[in-house]
Amino acid sequence: MSLDAIHAPRAAAFALSLWAWAAGAEPIDCSKVEPAPAPDPAAARAYLEVGDAEWRQGRTATAAVAFREAIRLAPSSAPARARLLGLCRESGQAPDEDFDRAVRAVEEGRYEEALSVLGPRFAGKDAPDPATALLYGISLYERGDDAAAKRALELAAQSPQTADAASVFLGLLALRSGDSERAASMFDRADRGAEGDLARTARDLSALAKRDVRLAVSLQAEGGYDGNVSLYPGLSGPGDLGDLLFGGTVSALLRPFGQRGPYAVAGGRLKNFLTIDDYGLAWAGGAAGYRFERGRNELQVEYAYDGIWLGFQPFSHAHQLQVDGALDLPFARLGALASARAETYLPSQIAPPEIAAYSGPTFDGEASLGWGGGTMELRLRYRGQLHRSQEADRSWLDHGPGARALVAFPSSRLVVDAQVIVRTYGAEDPGFEGMIRQDQYLDGAISFQQDLDRQWSLYVSVGGRQAFSNVANLDYTRLYGSAGMIFTAGLW
């Protein structure tokens, strides 16, 4: 499960939690309380106790009746006045400019401002009202101050008016710390208590949390068709016939501390064609990295090693270092990636000796802007790649824009991806009449994944590439499609 998938619904959950307070509020009499002719502190204490009991059950109107009577009989009762004021503020009947400002700040993502407004209230002598505790907790969560956020949200969770929204964010905190079991339990609690969209959000998060584990293995079986099998570097020109393909993938993920901290992945893939034996592909690789997070901002560093076998003979191996991250800006989510990869190609009975000339470093870079989250997401990117091989005419520089759109349904996802690449090779190629080869690629892919239950899902994917080149006969079209089953099991 990606971090985006977890973070995405938080804004909706927050907005809806505010809606839930208003929707659930009962009418409250917030007019001035006239003192009784003779004070009666003993009776006032009884009213206060009755009011507190009603308030704990979320019966705000009845609680307000009791608090008003407590104030009437003991006009100097600060607890009764504070509680009535809190109820009136929650019902929107008492002006509270600071609180309104904090609400606006949170809604607009200005969490530092919200914290500066809410901080003194939260740290005040009296226990903070639940709405303040909730907003303060959400702001701390978004800033990445998880320990303090947990304290505030646990306070908010004690009040029926804010318990459901607080449970959602406590679940998100648990998920961020790697405790998916507790996260699922918090989301389930919010689902049981809340109504409408907040309940739906909690339900979706619960399903995700139950899939989020520290050690997972995944098996995938696929079958499909590749309309242009021979595109592996240097083996042959385009135009070979297509073929049916079948294969499988196995992978494992270990992240002992949850989404933050160290992680390791390893996997292998086999892909065979029904009639073209030489292009049977095997891939095996592993990576280890560390993920840093602060609020929604994240940074990941990773080392990876992988090898490819073609026709059961070694074809290439590579070491790679990669750094990628994302930063929340006021208007979009900014992403960036940089990687360096040392590739070595190996001649064999299938790959000709000149394949070794492709060996060399490859550098990738990408910048992206994203919008949305939760059920819909759009990301626009610009990527580039520089490959330096032992011979200049086999080196290249390419770059181009791309886009990715995701639509998520309760148990399925649809992803559409498109990319334009303009590639220029590094020198004239004697094999192409001394021309410097220049290619343009248009790539597109659509994939749909449907979860069948917590462990099984089904996917269908189709895609294609249209290649144009200034070298005659290097234009080609490739269409491919595959479908398969994925089994994922969490072992820890």
Added chain:
Amino acid sequence: MPKLLTVIVASLLASGPADDHLLQGARAFRAGRYAEALVEFKVAEKMGAGPDARAYAAAALVKLDRPEEAVALFGPKPAADPVLEFYRALACYQARLFTCADKALEAAMGRFGPRVAEEAKALRAQIQRTLSGEIQAQAVDWYLQHGEDALQAGQPGLGLLYAEEARSLGGRRKDCHRCAEANALQAKAKAAAAATEARR
């Protein structure tokens, strides 16, 4: 239900510190200010008005459409006063505890005045119509779930009533749907209720 006021006023013959609150509660009840009535009855109970105040508060909860709390507050024993017993039956009915409501009405039918008797008769007819249809398995599941929830919330009396309703409805089906579970829940609720009572 003006008779409730009469009942309360009659109970105030022996005046005490809590009686003003009972009287204020009764006035608020008659005026339809049920939240205020509930608060006054609860304050009266805190100030020593005894179990009557609790039953009046339960009647106010019925009017406030909080039937489960009302059922829990009324407790398992029938109210001595037939009007309060009618409110207990109403609380059971609103909480979908049809068997509980029917039993309460049946037991108190001879003690109701003419107007309440008419209402009680109509309510019993409604209950019979509800129970005469086919009992869905999901309905039994619902009662069992509510019983478990009530037990977990520390309300064994309410949990027991839901368990009894689940057993009664399950028993009306040919497959006696989840009857064993309902029996087990009843036993659990009874034990919890006894433990709660012992603590008091």
